[in-house]
Amino acid sequence: MTVLTFCLVVVAGFFAGLVGYVTGIASLISYPALLAAGLSPVSANVTNTVAMVAVGVGATAKAGAAVNDDSRSLLLHAGCAALGGLGGAALLLTTSAEVFAAVVPFLIAAASASLLLQPKLRELAGGRSFPRLYPLATAVVALYGGYFGAGVGVMFLALILVCTSETIWRASVLKSVLTGVANLVAAVGFAVFGPVHWVAALAMGLGAFAGGWYGPPLVARLPPTAMRVGVALCGFGLAGYLAIG
Known part of the structure; x- marks a missing residue:
């Protein structure tokens, strides 16, 4: 890899990290950038998973203390994300990704629809949280993240906003923490x-x-409803791109 290519990949990584934190679709930038740098599809996929750990690290370093007020819950969900990420990595290394890729657009579209309908879903839930469903669903989403990865941030954001009463700012930080944990565990296997x-x-x-x-300060300035709808629309766009890709 030349110095120029290295620098261009750094720039692509910055925008992938920023967009990934805000919208949860970092791979839409990072994966094509790695392909353009000359990596094979398989190598680009696993390299992308390793590199995207840094998004969670950066976001946690900047704003992680703000969501550490309930450390027991955070550790529980981080543990579920780690187990899911490990299982997803194992599946990727032992099975064909093409089998799972067929349903990925539908999963991302479902998560995006959940974001659009989040106020109504929370109303139907009576404002309740779901302490049993939330950890289990966290492991399932992390399993997907370790296996395929595209749009996993959208799924985590939708899960947190539907299953809890967290604000979108805190949900964005939690989403990055859980995504980072799942990616980290998967990255160890890929390494x-x-x-x-x-x-x-x-x-x-x-x-x-x-x-x-730089993601958390940016999200703090965005109108919550506009951000939620924007992320949902980006998710639908990613689902369509993957469906026809």
């Missing part, structure tokens, strides 16, 4: 068994860390 391109992962990770760092 040992997968074809990670480490120079590209370093370049993408450097940019992604910066993007994750």
Whole structure:
């Protein structure tokens, strides 16, 4: 990889991290950038998972203390995300991703619809939280994230906003923490068994860390309803892109 390509991947990583924090669709930028840098599809997929750990690290470093007021709950859900991410990585390394890819657009579209309908869903739930469903669903979403990854941030954001009464700012930070944990566990497996391109992962990770760092202040300035609808529309766009891709 040339110095110019390295720098371009860093820039792509920054925008992937920033967009990924705000919308949850970082892979729409990072994955094509890695392909353009010359990586094979399989190598780009696992390298992207390793690099996107940095988004969660950057966001947590910037705003993680704000969601650590209930450390027991945070540890529980982080543990579920870790188990799910490990299972997803194991599936990816032992099965064909093409089997699961067929249903991915529908999963992302369903999560996007949940975001659009979130106020109504919370109203129907009577404002209740779902302490049993939430951890289980966290593990399932993380399983998907470790296996395929595209749009997992949208799914986590929808899950948190539907199952809890968290504000969208806190939900965005929690989404990044859980996504980062799932990616980290999967990345460990890929580091040992997968074809990670480490120079590209370093370049993408450097940019992604910066993007994750600047994400929380940006979200804090965005109108909550506009952001929720915007993320949902981006999710529908990603679902359509994957469906016809």
